[in-house]
Structures are given as C-alpha cells and as structure tokens.
Amino acid sequence: MKRIYVNEKWCLGCHLCEYECAFAATGLSDMAKALKGKKIYPKITVEDGGSVHFAVNCRHCTDAICVKSCISGALSKGEDGVVRIDKNKCVGCLTCVLVCPFGAVMPAPDGHAAMKCQLCTDNACGTPNCVAHCPNNAIVYEERP
Amino acid sequence: MNIYIQPDYEVVRNSDQCIACRVCERQCANGVHSFDPDTGKMKADSTRCVNCHRCVCLCPTHALKIVKSDDTYKINANWDNQTVNEVYRQANTGGVLLSSMGNPKPFPVFWDKMLVNASQVTNPPIDPLREPMETRLWLGKRTAKVERDEKGRLKNTLAPQLKLDVPILFSAMSYGSISYNAHESLARAAEELGTYYNTGEGGLHRDFYRYGKNTIVQVASGRFGVHKDYLEAAAAVEIKMGQGAKPGIGGHLPGAKISADVSETRMIPQGVDAISPAPHHDIYSIEDLRQLVYSLKEATEYKKPVIVKIAAVHNAAAIASGIARSGADIIAIDGYRGGTGAAPTRIRDNVGIPIELALAQVDERLRQEGIRDEVSILVGGSVRSSADVVKAIALGADACYIGTAALLALGCHLCRSCHTGKCNWGIATQEPELVKRLNPDVGYKRLVNLVTAWNHEIQEMMGGMGINSIEALRGNRLMLRGIGLTDTELRLLGIRYAGESL
Numbered sequence: 001m002k003r004i005y006v007n008e009k010w011c012l013g014c015h016l017c018e019y020e021c022a023f024a025a026t027g028l029s030d031m032a033k034a035l036k037g038k039k040i041y042p043k044i045t046v047e048d049g050g051s052v053h054f055a056v057n058c059r060h061c062t063d064a065i066c067v068k069s070c071i072s073g074a075l076s077k078g079e080d081g082v083v084r085i086d087k088n089k090c091v092g093c094l095t096c097v098l099v100c101p102f103g104a105v106m107p108a109p110d111g112h113a114a115m116k117c118q119l120c121t122d123n124a125c126g127t128p129n130c131v132a133h134c135p136n137n138a139i140v141y142e143e144r145p
Numbered sequence: 146m147n148i149y150i151q152p153d154y155e156v157v158r159n160s161d162q163c164i165a166c167r168v169c170e171r172q173c174a175n176g177v178h179s180f181d182p183d184t185g186k187m188k189a190d191s192t193r194c195v196n197c198h199r200c201v202c203l204c205p206t207h208a209l210k211i212v213k214s215d216d217t218y219k220i221n222a223n224w225d226n227q228t229v230n231e232v233y234r235q236a237n238t239g240g241v242l243l244s245s246m247g248n249p250k251p252f253p254v255f256w257d258k259m260l261v262n263a264s265q266v267t268n269p270p271i272d273p274l275r276e277p278m279e280t281r282l283w284l285g286k287r288t289a290k291v292e293r294d295e296k297g298r299l300k301n302t303l304a305p306q307l308k309l310d311v312p313i314l315f316s317a318m319s320y321g322s323i324s325y326n327a328h329e330s331l332a333r334a335a336e337e338l339g340t341y342y343n344t345g346e347g348g349l350h351r352d353f354y355r356y357g358k359n360t361i362v363q364v365a366s367g368r369f370g371v372h373k374d375y376l377e378a379a380a381a382v383e384i385k386m387g388q389g390a391k392p393g394i395g396g397h398l399p400g401a402k403i404s405a406d407v408s409e410t411r412m413i414p415q416g417v418d419a420i421s422p423a424p425h426h427d428i429y430s431i432e433d434l435r436q437l438v439y440s441l442k443e444a445t446e447y448k449k450p451v452i453v454k455i456a457a458v459h460n461a462a463a464i465a466s467g468i469a470r471s472g473a474d475i476i477a478i479d480g481y482r483g484g485t486g487a488a489p490t491r492i493r494d495n496v497g498i499p500i501e502l503a504l505a506q507v508d509e510r511l512r513q514e515g516i517r518d519e520v521s522i523l524v525g526g527s528v529r530s531s532a533d534v535v536k537a538i539a540l541g542a543d544a545c546y547i548g549t550a551a552l553l554a555l556g557c558h559l560c561r562s563c564h565t566g567k568c569n570w571g572i573a574t575q576e577p578e579l580v581k582r583l584n585p586d587v588g589y590k591r592l593v594n595l596v597t598a599w600n601h602e603i604q605e606m607m608g609g610m611g612i613n614s615i616e617a618l619r620g621n622r623l624m625l626r627g628i629g630l631t632d633t634e635l636r637l638l639g640i641r642y643a644g645e646s647l
Contacts, residue, residue, distance in 0.1 A: 013171060019166045032206045051577065136583075
C-alpha cells in the first residue's frame with residue numbers, strides 16, 4: 001500500500017506539516033480563519049533533537065498493535081491497509097495511545113477519544129496534505145517494497 | 146562609535162493572517178523572526194533581514210511581505226541613501242565593502258534593446274511542434290585538415306568536440322561557494338539535459354566523478370583541486386583567467402566555508418582561507434597561456450577541448466584573438482553582470498563591460514581575422530531568458546552559460562548575501578542545517594524544467610525566423626534590430642536599427 005514516509009535527511013524541522021495536518025482536519029479553505037488563535041492538534045508531529053528533525057505519523061503497520069489492543073473495536077485495518085478509528089465506537093481508554101511504539105496515536109482535542117493519521121482519507125484533501133505541502137519533499141507518499 | 150544604519154527593507158506581517166506557527170522563525174538563519182510568549186505574537190527585527198524571501202515563501206498563510214523602507218535622508222540626486230549608507234558602513238568598520246551575485250546598478254541592458262525578426266509571406270515561419278527544429282550543437286575547433294592515410298581514406302583530424310543537446314550550459318560555480326546539494330542538482334540536471342555543468346575553481350567532489358561526461362572542470366589561478374583524476378574525469382577543461390563579476394581580481398573563500406569535505410576537494414587545509422591570486426602566476430602572455438593550454442591537452446591526451454574563460458573587458462576582442470591563437474578550443478566570455486559568491490562591491494559594480502558588446506566585438510574580430518572557426522564562443526554574465534540566448538547566438542555566440550538563472554531555479558532570490566555563508570535556501574552555504582534545505586531531487590527537476598522550457602521557447606523563436614537549426618542562427622545578426630541605441634552602439638553590436646531593411 002502507499003504509505004507516508006519521512007526522510008530524515010531532508011526534514012528541516014519547519015513544522016509546516018503539523019499546521020497543514022491540523023488545517024486539513026478543519027475542512028476550511030482559509031488557513032488563517034481555521035487556525036488563527038487556536039491550539040493545533042496535528043496527527044503528524046516533528047521530533048526535534050539538535051540538528052536532527054523527523055516528522056512522525058502513523059505507519060499503518062501491517063500487524064497493527066493499536067488495532068489488537070483496542071477494547072471497543074474502534075480501530076480497524078481496512079482492505080486498503082489504512083488503520084482507521086471510529087470515533088463513535090471509541091471509549092477513550094487511550095490504550096492505543098499507550099501501545100503505539102511510534103507515538104502516532106494521540107488523544108483527540110475533546111479528550112474523549114483517540115485520533116490518528118488516516119492519510120487524509122477522512123477529510124476533503126483526499127491525498128495527504130502534509131506531503132503536498134512539505135517544502136523539501138522530506139515527506140513522501142509512495143509504495144515501498 | 147558606530148552610526149546606526151536603517152535597514153533598506155522592512156518585514157511586514159499581516160497580523161490578521163499570521164497564525165504564529167513560527168515557520169518563519171525556524172527558517173531564518175539570520176534570526177529576524179521571534180515569538181513573543183507574552184503577547185502570543187510574532188515579532189520581526191528588520192535590521193537582520195537580508196530580503197531572501199525564505200519566510201515569505203514558506204509562510205503557510207502568506208502573512209509576510211518585505212517592503213522597501215521609505216525611511217530616507219534628505220533627497221539628494223547625488224548622494225542617494227545607499228551611497229551615504231556605504232560611507233557610514235566603511236566609516237564604522239574601515240573595511241572593503243563586499244557584495245555577491247551580479248552588478249545590480251541601473252546600467253543599460255542591451256539584450257532589451259534588441260528585437261528579433263520573424264518571417265512573413267516569403268521564407269515562411271516553421272512550426273516547431275510539427276517540423277524538426279535542431280537545437281543540438283557541438284563546441285570546439287572546426288578547422289579540420291583534410292588528410293588521408295596510406296590507403297587513401299580520410300583521417301579524422303577533427304579536434305575534440307563537446308556535444309550539447311541544448312545551447313545552454315551551467316556556469317562555473319565552485320563547491321565551497323555553493324553547497325554540495327546545489328552541485329548535485331546541477332550535475333544531475335546537466336546529465337538529464339545532455340549538457341554540461343562547470344565545477345568552478347573548487348575541485349570536483351569525489352561523489353560527482355560519475356557525472357564526469359557532463360562536467361567541465363576548471364583550472365584557475367589557485368589550482369584548487371587540480372590533479373590527474375580531476376582532469377581525466379571531465380568532458381572538457383576550462384582555464385579561468387577572469388570572472389565577469391570581478392575582472393582583474395582573484396577569489397577569496399573564507400575559512401569558515403572550508404569544511405572537511407571542501408578542504409579535501411580543494412586539497413587545502415580545513416578552516417584556512419582559500420585565496421586565488423588575481424593572475425595565474427605562470428601566465429603573463431598569450432605564449433604563456435599557450436603553454437598551459439597545451440599542458441592540459443597533453444595531460445588529457447588531446448581528447449578534451451580546452452576552454453579559456455575571460456571577463457568581458459575593454460580589450461576583449463584582442464585578447465580573444467590571442468586566445469584563439471593559443472590553441473584553445475573554446476573561448477568563454479563573462480559579462481560584467483555575471484554573478485559571484487563574493488566580490489568587493491566597487492569591483493562588481495564598476496569593472497568590466499556588457500557581455501552583448503564584448504560578444505559582438507569578439508565575434509567580429511575573429512571573423513575579420515579569419516579565425517572564427519578556430520574556436521567556439523561561450524557567453525555568460527546575465528543571460529536571463531531564452532530571448533537573451535537567441536539574441537546572444539544571433540550576435541555570434543555558440544552557446545550560453547547560465548549561472549544566476551540556474552540558482553534562481555534552485556530557489557535563490559538574489560538577496561546578494563552569499564558572502565555571509567548563511568544562505569537560507571541552502572545554496573551558497575556550507576552549514577549542514579542550511580545545506581539540507583536544498584533537496585537535489587527537487588532542485589535538479591527545477592533546473593531541467595527551466596532549461597527544457599527555454600529550449601521550447603528558443604525553438605519557437607527560431608521557427609518564427611524561419612530557421613530550423615541553431616547553427617543557422619549563429620552570428621545571423623540580420624535577425625536582430627536595435628531600438629533605443631546610439632549609432633556607436635549599433636556599430637559595436639553590428640546590427641541595424643529597427644525599421645531599417647536590408
């Protein structure tokens with residue numbers, strides 16, 4: 001399946017992806033209107049350590065431990081390989097947040113459910129917005145063996 | 146005491162648009178932007194801004210712009226703000242003013258005073274989308290002697306040639322003045338385009354030997370990085386006698402830019418200033434030049450063309466005649482608008498002559514002396530568009546070097562601060578954090594796009610003139626007409642005034 005991959009060599013640590021992710025989730029067309037004065041809750045986060053930067057988001061693991069650990073059946077892996085979360089089923093136990101080895105599942109802003117990257121299949125973008133706006137092609141969306 | 150100098154440009158932030166994402170802050174190596182946690186707002190210190198537009202381009206809400214400051218001293222047609230500020234700066238520091246990239250002064254641009262012909266009725270125009278349109282060409286000596294072997298078959302006596310699929314090459318820009326990633330972008334683009342890039346005087350990084358067949362290596366007065374493998378790796382060797390941006394002076398790459406890799410490539414100690422002398426200390430005459438030309442030919446077994454590059458100066462035509470007689474295969478002329486990674490401001494802005502005039506005069510002189518076919522002519526020093534390429538070729542050039550345009554394609558915004566080594570676009574810097582901002586996967590594609598686009602435009606313009614081969618355009622000055630030029634300028638350019646028929 002096509003996944004989002006981040007090439008650490010080219011990640012500048014500009015954090016644009018975080019804002020583009022949060023913007024994509026709003027469904028609005030004006031970023032200033034969507035994000036001005038608001039705290040953002042991106043599903044991709046940039047880890048910074050000195051001169052090393054690395055954007056992290058869901059790997060859509062083949063054998064996803066978050067899916068296995070979900071007590072309410074809210075997390076599932078679709079036929080397309082995308083690991084999705086059904087907010088209506090999620091009881092907010094946050095076990096998935098605990099078990100994800102990448103820290104790629106996080107509590108949703110309301111605190112009652114978890115949220116994660118669904119490759120922008122859950123918003124109007126259709127294709128990952130972080131990839132489309134990465135200024136250095138550090139984030140790519142591609143099929144890898 | 147230092148006199149405070151008001152910045153020339155100011156950062157303007159539209160606070161309605163700014164979402165305080167701090168991308169501008171993270172992307173500015175000059176520390177212009179900062180976040181004020183007390184107000185929750187971004188601030189900008191314009192005194193640090195070099196106007197490179199990195200923040201403007203990356204701001205996701207387009208909340209930023211850079212404007213020319215309207216702060217002014219008393220208006221004075223003789224002492225403008227910049228002139229006054231330069232005096233203050235020198236009085237503050239006691240130093241020589243440094244600048245980068247090409248001469249920005251409002252001298253005439255002769256490219257913009259020449260118009261191109263088109264066919265009407267007779268000699269109809271050609272549609273390059275439907276008919277062949279040849280932009281391939283060869284650079285080198287054309288004066289092959291007819292010789293036969295003992296069996297009477299023709300011997301190949303043609304001197305080595307460079308084959309170009311497009312009439313555009315990337316100018317000499319050294320590794321050191323530009324980054325590893327910029328070099329990789331140029332090398333890969335040259336390979337894909339079927340043309341050449343030029344190492345400049347900084348040697349050839351070991352990783353780039355594999356692009357050798359698309360590489361012109363330079364031998365300059367500092368002889369940095371010149372050794373057997375370097376010469377053997379290349380498609381051609383260029384002797385750099387001068388550079389358009391700074392005729393008459395050498396180079397000075399500050400020690401801070403001599404990283405371990407640059408040091409190894411240049412074969413000089415790390416962290417020590419790399420100084421290229423103004424002259425080649427072994428060249429004080431055409432005869433001396435001839436010795437170096439033939440040394441290099443000998444070293445490369447007469448398999449590679451040798452280029453001699455000079456800055457466009459007052460006596461360019463006579464010098465070119467000497468170069469043509471020195472055994473060189475190609476003459477490269479660099480106009481006074483050509484770029485540089487660092488030059489004294491006074492030299493950059495006041496020395497040299499326009500490439501258009503130098504080219505016209507060199508071509509004319511070589512023709513008069515019957516030695517035009519002894520050499521090909523390459524020109525650079527502000528070839529800004531495909532139209533400039535067409536005009537240059539019609540004036541007599543074989544092909545054009547582009548440097549500034551290539552850097553623009555890589556993201557350069559002509560802030561002319563290369564000499565600070567803090568290029569926010571990852572081009573003119575050796576700081577790893579900045580160098581990584583130029584991903585060669587992106588950079589090389591942008592270069593390929595640029596040259597491909599120009600080549601399409603060149604074909605369209607040639608087609609309009611009813612010419613279907615770039616070789617038929619070369620030196621075809623009847624295809625040019627001058628506008629807004631004096632009689633002297635027309636005479637020097639060898640063209641007629643607009644409206645004048647044959």
